[in-house]
Amino acid sequence: MEITIQAAVQKIQEAKSITFLTGAGVSTPSGVPDYRSLKGIYHGIEAPEYLLSSDCLNQEPEKFYTFVKTLYHPTAEPNVIHKKMAVLERSKPVWIVSQNIDGLHQAAGSQHLVNFHGSLYDCYCRKCGQTVPWQEYLKSDRHENCGGQIRPGIVLYGEGFTDDTIRQAIQAVNVSDLLVIVGTSFQVHPFCDLIYEKNEKAAVLAINRTPIHIPMLHEFVEADGSTVFEQL
Template identity: 30%
Template sequence: MPDTALLDQTRSLIRQARSIVVLSGAGMSAESGIATFRQASTGLWSRYSPQDLATPEAWRNDPALVWGWYLWRMAAVRAAQPNAGHLALAKAAENRPLVVVTQNVDDLHERAGSREVLHLHGELFAHRCFACARRCSEVPIPAVDDEPAHVDPPRCTHCGGRIRPGVVWFGENLPEAPFRAAVEASQSCDLMLVVGTAGVVHPAAALPSLARQHGASIVEINPQQTELSTLADVCLRGGAAQVLPKLFDASPEQLG
């Protein structure tokens, strides 16, 4: 747990800030039990190949493999619950301008109660047609299983194309509207909290530098040092579920 002086320094920055942006990454969802991609021993890419599962080419080659794997991920996300960090941010946003910019494709921020959430890498449950890009209604999610299975994806009711998950695959562009809004929020905020991200995936990793260039203070919340640590004004070594409730545990009057 970070020492009291660093926590107090961050609380002071929160009190002074007129606008806060939170950039959240995979580490935040990991505290709810959702596997990350890059962790060496347990990350999803230690067991599965990105080229086989997360590219447009993989979808064209074997859509049943890809869709089955994403159904498996959807089931795991549905079984997970928002952690104390998600809940603290949602509560904090009730009393101050606070935007969550997330690299995560899960819906844990929304289920915790956050209303202003920008998904830079898409949304796992925002299904759409691979052929015509029309949004699709909710699809049945199976119970969590030990391993993914081959499942034929459903068909679009408009054109008959295959329905795909709403995530950004390798080789695809970020969704334009959320990224543009994230850039604008980063340029106008007074404080950015960088939570649970290693700062290696671009262009999201450039947002803290952009915020800093426009005068914002940067606070990193992560158990480990990252590529963004040298940029931060304060580094709080701990997880989101541990640290965020302590930053926002004061009353609205105390926090301004």
């Protein structure tokens, strides 16, 4: 059922506890493009599904590195959506499970956060396991100390999820009485399957620029997330 922006704002304000499930649309107002929708850029070269895969990381590390560097937007700042979510967390139980790898929910100060696909800003050396500052990774993908390959701590195509991540995400989805899907068409597995972990009483609200398809009763606002969060 479609509801108004005002009704969505009220639902968020009145909920006792909320879990936000967020996607790329939450970060586009910060100037972070959604690489999945930037089809033009990939004309004539491989799809991002390959460039962001464990196969590419292992077999064509230079190609991987060149591509992954284009995903960093270190000067991007949290927008009204990130900020209001962080503020809500101070007044009631709020969890965020995000598909985004841009670190903007942390930057906004959210504490109860599950970065389901990891973060570009958590880098480590594959050889010695040491944590490496992302600034260093952007200069070279070879670890100065040991010569090993550095990589970002994101979940690549072809890689599995850790039990810890899955467990935390399920718990976050299960505890709240309102689930709010924001800025995602909600089609990427297993992220979109998390909805089945909600508790029976929980209501579902989706805020997205285009309708989303989930096989359960939910309310929907066809809008950019920022137009809703500006009014919170």
